[in-house]
Amino acid sequence: MALQLFGRTKKLERQVDEFLDIVADSGLTFEQAISAYLSEGHESQRFTAKIDQIVQLETRADHIGNAVELEMYSETLIPDARGDVLKLLESLDAIVNAFKGILFYFLTETPAIPEDLKGSYKDLSELTTRSVSDLVIAVRVFFRDPKGIKDHLHKVRYHEKEADQVVTELRQAIFKRDIHLAEKIHLRFFAERIVWVSDMAEDVADNLAIYAVKRNI
């Protein structure tokens, strides 16, 4: 019985690790996809390959998330932290979904990003990805050493603030331009969509800080 219990535990640890790998990979894929879009356009092979990749990652994340959820409930594992862990996994899954959704917006709406603003969009996607990567590290640490997550949460918040600053500057630059209002709104929509993911990462980080306090023995 004990062997079965430890076997199941190992499998779950592996699944959670794999899930977090997927979240981190989806951030990097997103960043590379934005870079490919900005430099080569929406029809480039690199951009469409990244779209395919993020679709696969999102499907896999859903699959693992559901499996972990089912196992935790059916075996009544970690009764005191089960709700928190489930919320955590669900909000990370939502980040992966958000990455995929934004890339599909780029694919279907093909915003015409002016050359001089491409650098800001790139910075925005990099900062967002970094906030998500730091969040993933914080979550990994949370599972083993809840007290050790502080530094990582600080980095998530730092990158989110940086992204907020970039998006504010980007909005100003967009609305100063002499283009049609519809185009301005379209460009702003994409900037805000990207920064929204870093906001999501910050929200998860805030919740994670509470979960860590609750995990106090």
Added chain:
Amino acid sequence: MDPTILVFLLGGLFLGWSLGANDAANVFGTAVGTGMVRFAIAAVVCSLFVILGAVVSGAGAAHTLGKLGAINTVAGAGMAAFSAALTVYWMTRLRLPVSTSQAIVGAIIGWNFFTGSPTDLNSLIKIVATWVACPLLAAFFGAAIYKGTVYVVNWARLHLFRLDAYTRVALILAGAFGSYSLGANNIANVMGVFVASNPFTSFAAEGFFSFSATQQLFLLGGVAIAVGVFTYSKRVMMTVGSDLMPLSPVGAWVVVVAHSIVLFLFASQGLEHWLASSGLPTIPLVPVSSSQAVVGALVGIGLLRGGRGIRWRVLGNIASGWMTTPVIACLVCFVALFFLQNVFNQQVYRDSPYALSEPVMAHLAQDENLPAGVIALQGQSFPRLAELREALAEIEELELELHNEIIEIAKVDNVTIAVERLHELRDTTLSGEMISAVHGLAGQRFTHRWQLDNALAEANPVWRNLPDSTVNKLYNKKLAEQRGEVFQIFAEP
């Protein structure tokens, strides 16, 4: 066996059942309530180890209760157990803090009052002191183990899921230890009162095992507790988690371990022997309240966390329970014995004649100078204890210790080592050498039990006590039990 004995044993079995239903929740409540351990596993482990603890280590705490008052008829013992159970049930219904340990002590004192038997003040003081010490010790262990566990868990940095798996296994192991300790410590509450009027007889398979009468009695009590665990403890377990301070599974483990250690400390003869042989102070073996040990451990953890969330009123209630429970149980038992004796014509106390004969006086004079008042009583006989007590009460400057010794030595217990009954010795826990010594006394008659003990000791050194010390306590106790077996066979009705 007389079937009416079974009726009176029911009082103890009822108490055992309620102990199993309620106190098992202290051991496995949080684990089952939070879903960390399935009820079926908890019930099996708990029942098994409660029985094991009761049979293997139950004698220690029972001995102290026996010293408080030796209830010598099954009817009296059954009513004392029933009164204690009734007090526990009634106080639980009124949501008053209650413990079986405190109830049974009150009931025994009630029996002592009713029958005019002396209450051993030393034992009573020892028992009451341990009630106070129990939650305090549990608080100390709770805080110390909590601190150590937090340090180890933080240092090991186990994955949340792995920590969960380890905690599950640890909860089952701690639960097994807790159940063993509960059985060892609290069986005295359930069956301790029946020890002096034990209806069972010892038997042994020479060289393989021996099963004393007390162990058989405790097995029965253990089974009653196990039945309580299986039939009623689930609903108590499901609510215990929410009643106490909110705890993580690891915190719950700390509480169970601290509670189990305290119960074990107050029950283990082996530990007492080891402490004594290592020159360390020993811990009295007394039945204590497992609920109070749990509350103590929780308070210990709470204080370590800064004292927030501790309900101090609960502590006040515990302290008041030390007074109210024994007093209520004592009154209930007194009234119940009155009805049992006068309405149902049951013998609640077996009175013996007492004789201050020449050998008795010589025996008493061995160790100390007897007061003139005692010497003046030489040659007198008393058909009942009450009369001897009246006579002794008139003697000035009679110390309590000598008073109790006179009552013990002067008691008339006629014993004849009848040849036709010698074969019954084969079914006892006695060694071959011991049996030969008894054979050597064939045909002899003794008026007092201590005379038989002396004759046995003279017949063969195997019957001699080791010098009186805590290290030798266990050996001497076993010897006393074996002398009791000889007495049971040859005592005249």
